[in-house]
């Protein structure tokens with residue numbers, strides 16, 4: 522069968538190759554792949570900057586934003602043939618650490634976790650794939666065209682869980698949230714914010730293309746001006762930072778209202794220096810009881826939350842997040858950025 526594979530650490534090796542049919546264990550589902558979403562991590566792996574092949578293999582099958590239909594399921598698995606499913610990306614480390622032992626593998630302490638399509642496990646960008654039933658999530662059938670948004674939505678659901686758990690340490694009725702970055706993570710963060718009845722603001726730099734309208738159609742406010750100006754005016758109770766741009770990260774941390782919670786979800790490049798006053802920043806965080814928290818990946822609970830959030834969303838709006846669908850054979854086109862892109866997906870059967 523065909524799969525999108527690459528040799529990790531070697532740029533220019535991304536290719537559609539012939540790979541063996543998946544090995545289906547006794548408690549595994551066999552799934553017909555529908556599509557995978559392509560994200561920044563996939564591009565980093567394709568550029569040779571990231572990623573690890575399974576032990577004993579030269580090539581890694583890419584794809585961690587999965588969507589497929591069950592082709593074969595064990596009788597007691599809770600899944601039926603034809604179910605729409607997404608596969609969970611991360612698996613606990615083999616030790617396991619305390620967090621992994623408690624199902625919190627998104628919080629793994631020793632870094633020895635594995636990840637489908639990223640770290641030592643083949644991904645989902647193949648015509649068929651197998652997944653342990655316990656690491657498969659069933660999706661509402663209305664998500665048949667957009668279910669590859671599950672993985673980023675799970676990451677966002679975790680970010681919101683962080684907000685709610687941190688907020689719960691004292692009285693907490695957040696009124697205003699600022700999301701920085703209107704990519705798929707930022708837009709899904711805005712969606713989950715509107716589902717919580719909060720006044721939502723999204724900041725990005727573009728002034729045209731689909732992003733401003735996607736924000737507007739959520740009933741949220743789109744901003745493209747200076748971040749300090751925006752935080753000064755709206756004084757957000759919560760910031761979900763989804764760019765990793767150092768200037769925005771600093772401004773987000775400093776611009777919240779008292780008892781502000783900033784969740785950092787974007788990974789920054791290093792080496793860029795900004796002039797800042799750490800004393801002033803410390804003063805702001807202490808005197809306002811602010812929290813800045815990093816959040817990455819997602820566990821089974823967050824996938825379940827994401828499945829609910831997507832099922833409750835307008836499928837038409839979600840469909841506009843998947844701005845391009847590209848046949849597997851044209852993968853290079855999916856990995857080349859276009860201005861109008863939000864999320865690009867690869868069709869695995871085309």
Ligand SMILES: [Zn+2]
Pocket residue numbers: 613614617618619620621622626628629630631632633634
């Ligand atoms: Zn662990």
